[in-house]
Amino acid sequence: MKIATFNINGVRARIETLTSWLSEAQPDVVVLQEIKTQDESFPAEPIADLGYNLEVHGQKSFNGVAILSKLPLEDVRRGLPGDESDEQSRYIEATVVGQQAVRIAGLYLPNGNPQPGPKFDYKLAWMERLRARARELRDLEMPVLMLGDYNVIPEPRDAAFPEKWVDDALFQPESRAALRRILNDGWTDAIRLREPDSKRGPFTFWDYQAGAWHKDNGIRIDHVLMSPQAADLLIDVGIDRDERAKDKPSDHVPVWVDLDA
């Protein structure tokens, strides 16, 4: 079962970017972030034409997440628990049953800039809620993936120029510590597992500005976290870096894992 995450940066503006990648990469399940549209405006037809079921948790203008799956999506849950007043659409969960059931959580973690400030406070509070949900999911003792745009640069080697990020919410000690706390609860970072000794990179995001792609001025902020039972099924991982060089790219590229499930 090939499962991917892709921050599409506006699914209506980039539906052809999405469908051409789907046709080529042939993932079984995809979580999308920053769809930037309400449920009823999601371009569902081209997705259905490619054989995908679709569950959307949209929002007008900003944020918005979705899950696509060639297999049925079961037990869909929208929103990150822990704050009834949170109206931002950043989290969706569903179960996909292949050879065995895999629980999949797609997330768009708050950016948190500027910091310090209320947006950064929201980010850190959101991360504590995510940790609480992650512990519940871990305790299911089943294959679970929590994947998406985490908006956290875990370590200096996850940025081409880490010194440029020292004042950014994505690289604050508090943001990095909050991600480490989740990992230390028993989750595995799939990309880092396969490239443990890399001194720089790989990256998943390159800004549109200032020729960042051309200079390979990237960061790694899109992550796939695996529960122990999911990690046991890991066959392969990848970053579809070439997508960034194509026409009308997102500023993020897809990240995927293949599980024996």
Next chain:
DNA sequence: ATGGTTGATGGTCAA
């Protein structure tokens, strides 16, 4: 040091 880009929206905000 500043500005550089993009989407959704319809003036700016978010990233």
